[in-house]
Amino acid sequence: MSSPVVQLPDAQLRPLLAAYDASVRVRRRQSFVVLACIVAAVVLSSISAEVSLGKLFANIGNFTSYFGRLLHLDSGALVISDPVEWYWGLGRWLRLLGETLLIAYVGTALGALGAFFLCFLAAANVTPRPWLRIAVRRFCELCRTVPELVFALMFVIAFGLGPMAGVLAVAIHSLGALGKLFAEVVENIDMKPVEGVHATGAPWHVAMRFGALPQTMSNFVSYALLRFEINVRGATVMGFVGAGGIGVDLIEAIRKFYYSDVSAILVLIVITVSVIDTATGYVRHRLIGLEGRHG
Amino acid sequence: MMSRAPIDLAAIRSRHPQHFGPPSRERKFMQALGAGALLLLLVGMAQLGFFSGAFLSGVGKLGVVAGLMLPPNPGDWAHVRLYAMSLVETVAISFLGTLGASLLAVPVALLAANNVTTQRVLRFLSRRSLDTIRSVDILIWALIWINVVGLGPFAGVLAIMTSDIGNFGKLFSEAIEAADHKPVEGIVSTGGGRILGIRFGILPEVFPVLASQVLYFFESNTRSATIIGIVGAGGIGLHLAEAIRTLELQQASFIILIILVAVAAIDLVSSQLRFALIGRRGPAT
Numbered sequence: 377m378s379s380p381v382v383q384l385p386d387a388q389l390r391p392l393l394a395a396y397d398a399s400v401r402v403r404r405r406q407s408f409v410v411l412a413c414i415v416a417a418v419v420l421s422s423i424s425a426e427v428s429l430g431k432l433f434a435n436i437g438n439f440t441s442y443f444g445r446l447l448h449l450d451s452g453a454l455v456i457s458d459p460v461e462w463y464w465g466l467g468r469w470l471r472l473l474g475e476t477l478l479i480a481y482v483g484t485a486l487g488a489l490g491a492f493f494l495c496f497l498a499a500a501n502v503t504p505r506p507w508l509r510i511a512v513r514r515f516c517e518l519c520r521t522v523p524e525l526v527f528a529l530m531f532v533i534a535f536g537l538g539p540m541a542g543v544l545a546v547a548i549h550s551l552g553a554l555g556k557l558f559a560e561v562v563e564n565i566d567m568k569p570v571e572g573v574h575a576t577g578a579p580w581h582v583a584m585r586f587g588a589l590p591q592t593m594s595n596f597v598s599y600a601l602l603r604f605e606i607n608v609r610g611a612t613v614m615g616f617v618g619a620g621g622i623g624v625d626l627i628e629a630i631r632k633f634y635y636s637d638v639s640a641i642l643v644l645i646v647i648t649v650s651v652i653d654t655a656t657g658y659v660r661h662r663l664i665g666l667e668g669r670h671g
Numbered sequence: 672m673m674s675r676a677p678i679d680l681a682a683i684r685s686r687h688p689q690h691f692g693p694p695s696r697e698r699k700f701m702q703a704l705g706a707g708a709l710l711l712l713l714v715g716m717a718q719l720g721f722f723s724g725a726f727l728s729g730v731g732k733l734g735v736v737a738g739l740m741l742p743p744n745p746g747d748w749a750h751v752r753l754y755a756m757s758l759v760e761t762v763a764i765s766f767l768g769t770l771g772a773s774l775l776a777v778p779v780a781l782l783a784a785n786n787v788t789t790q791r792v793l794r795f796l797s798r799r800s801l802d803t804i805r806s807v808d809i810l811i812w813a814l815i816w817i818n819v820v821g822l823g824p825f826a827g828v829l830a831i832m833t834s835d836i837g838n839f840g841k842l843f844s845e846a847i848e849a850a851d852h853k854p855v856e857g858i859v860s861t862g863g864g865r866i867l868g869i870r871f872g873i874l875p876e877v878f879p880v881l882a883s884q885v886l887y888f889f890e891s892n893t894r895s896a897t898i899i900g901i902v903g904a905g906g907i908g909l910h911l912a913e914a915i916r917t918l919e920l921q922q923a924s925f926i927i928l929i930i931l932v933a934v935a936a937i938d939l940v941s942s943q944l945r946f947a948l949i950g951r952r953g954p955a956t
Contacts, residue, residue: 421763
């Protein structure tokens with residue numbers, strides 16, 4: 377049943393084998409060097425980050441028992457056994473969750489509006505002045521590289537504790553991220569409609585409105601929705617620095633060891649984020665479908 | 672001089688009737704949706720107090736705060752040393768967390784990929800758990816790990832690792848699903864089992880894609896690692912939060928400045944490595 381395999385004579389085979397072995401050896405040596413570099417980096421950073429696997433294994437029981445405690449009420453019963461007791465603060469938490477969604481929505485909307493007006497200045501193909509383009513790009517970079525929470529910390533000083541600081545932090549970060557993405561969308565448009573509108577003698581803003589905007593709108597909305605999804609997640613921790621939303625109660629519950637409250641709030645957050653993800657995902661796929669039909 | 676022909680509006684109208692009729696239903700619906708979104712924005716802003724005096728006075732105070740931040744000034748050399756050390760710690764946290772997550776995410780991604788795992792229940796469960804991990808923010812994971820291993824950078828490493836297993840698991844499983852199936856068939860046809868099929872049929876094909884995603888996340892994790900210090904999980908965030916809270920704003924702006932420099936440097940290095948791995952026009956991450 378064996379298939380006929382042609383065997384070369386030994387004398388012919390030997391140099392081929394030797395060449396193969398040599399090439400494998402070179403690749404092995406390269407992989408070994410890369411691996412050695414990674415191992416060295418791991419060792420150095422483990423020292424810097426105070427990694428101790430001993431501590432992890434000694435305390436890994438804490439991790440499982442922590443989740444165990446999260447799932448039990450103060451009375452010692454499982455949380456599922458008494459949902460009313462578990463969700464004693466449901467009204468307050470839902471209100472805070474609504475505030476979280478509002479922070480994410482208003483922040484995303486303000487950021488998207490800002491990015492909408494900036495992106496036409498930042499796109500290489502339609503920008504009215506090259507130096508303006510560079511300035512806007514650098515500004516967007518700054519806005520998205522500084523973490524949201526750092527902005528939130530500073531805004532809390534200026535605007536006081538509360539959701540306003542959170543909204544502004546989310547808005548500035550979204551402005552930076554969306555400004556870049558929107559500008560890339562504008563750079564990819566077909567320039568013929570813009571030239572057509574220009575040819576009628578229309579000023580720059582009219583050319584943008586009727587030449588560029590109709591081609592970009594569905595992508596803008598799609599990116600803004602994606603950002604909203606990310607911001608909902610980000611807004612859940614704004615409360616950690618006092619900038620409003622459900623994070624205020626969550627960090628208090630974690631710090632004060634109100635275990636069942638922690639699990640109740642976490643479950644609410646996971647459900648909310650999943651619902652928002654699914655809904656925005658559905659709308660975004662519809663939008664992409666729409667674009668496919670028109671273009 | 673060419674004389675311009677008078678515009679025959681009636682003729683244009685009869686040639687393109689669709690542009691002169693009343694707006695279509697779809698267009699009206701879109702306009703209503705836009706108006707609704709704008710209304711919601713205004714109501715939300717009113718609800719959050721944007722139209723009261725608090726906002727304006729806050730803007731004024733923000734100007735003062737921004738003025739106090741300039742010029743960036745670390746104070747003395749002891750502080751510079753301290754900040755440099757914790758910046759190194761931040762990068763170390765990010766590196767270890769990213770590497771650990773990428774190693775742990777591969778088996779999970781194989782479980783969640785529909786061309787590897789044929790068992791529907793197993794696939795569903797691994798996907799849902801990845802979704803759950805991803806919907807919890809990294810700072811919350813940091814707080815949970817602080818309860819397990821105590822305050823310090825190690826908790827930060829574990830937090831980044833946990834939250835990235837969710838991200839990598841999803842991205843890796845998508846990359847594995849997009850892989851060509853023919854190499855696996857070839858290996859199975861020579862008598863290799865499923866494991867060998869994965870090792871020699873799938874992994875060589877997806878490895879560059881996975882590695883480029885890992886490098887991309889290394890940069891974004893460095894940014895995350897700068898803030899987990901705010902809750903006490905190591906890195907430069909601790910000093911930054913402290914400087915802002917005690918209103919040492921010149922030190923705060925100095926820290927922000929060195930963070931920006933570090934992130935830019937890592938971005939540069941990791942994008943060079945990515946281009947070396949996948950070429951300049953690789954898969955978008």
